[in-house]
Amino acid sequence: MTKPPRVWVSNAKPAKGEVVRVRAQIEHVMESGLRTDSAGHLRPRNIIRKFEARLGQHLLFTWEPGISVAQNPYIEFTFAARESGELLMVWTDEKEALLEARKAIAVS
């Protein structure tokens, strides 16, 4: 988890109540725990287990991926912009490694 997340926001300066679409992708192996290495041993499972998106104080969206989610997980969600604030997105994997992305949302 070294490279910063790639984040796209449909409109960083939305009108009040406008639906904003967010697309985000990170680099992560999403090791399912079903694959074996060259010696035949199972590789230990390590997936992103939680994604949270907050706008200011409000929790907008939570995603709990399972092992069926593809490598380099991509997530797209929408929310209705009701107030200005910082859109904070946090990814957590099973080794408790965190990855964060921030985007300022200014409601006009």
Added chain:
Amino acid sequence: MKRRDFVAGSVALGAALAVSSGRAQAQSKPVLAGPLAPNPAEFRRAMSEFVGNATPVEAGLKLELPVLADNPGAVPVHAKVTLPITESQYCKELIVLAELNPSPLACRFRFSPATGTAEAAVRLRLSQTQTIHALARMSDGKVLIAKQTVTVAASGCGM
């Protein structure tokens, strides 16, 4: 050989070939074993746990995914609740189930009244041709359901 015999013989041969190739196609559908084997018990458990005592309604939830998944390692799946979302009636939770994957519960989304919408898209890896189910629970307890079958071109490698 008379011409009539030849024609009759080749027709019979063609018919036999057609039958055997049809049988070969029916048999060629692999049953996945080992770590990629489907887990129907877990699928039923996840489904009944989410639905609870409610009766799922086949309306108000839109599930979009390709009919043919040419890359089984990343199949785009998009789910959206099309009912009007208000502060009092919103979608609390949405799950995506891949019926024949070793781990059928692909992912879970949670929304809040602050979200104002209920829409998400992800990419899944699918072990074989199967049906994808999406279920959404609204704040009033109503459960919405949608499903679609997807043909997976190459089996297993995506996992």
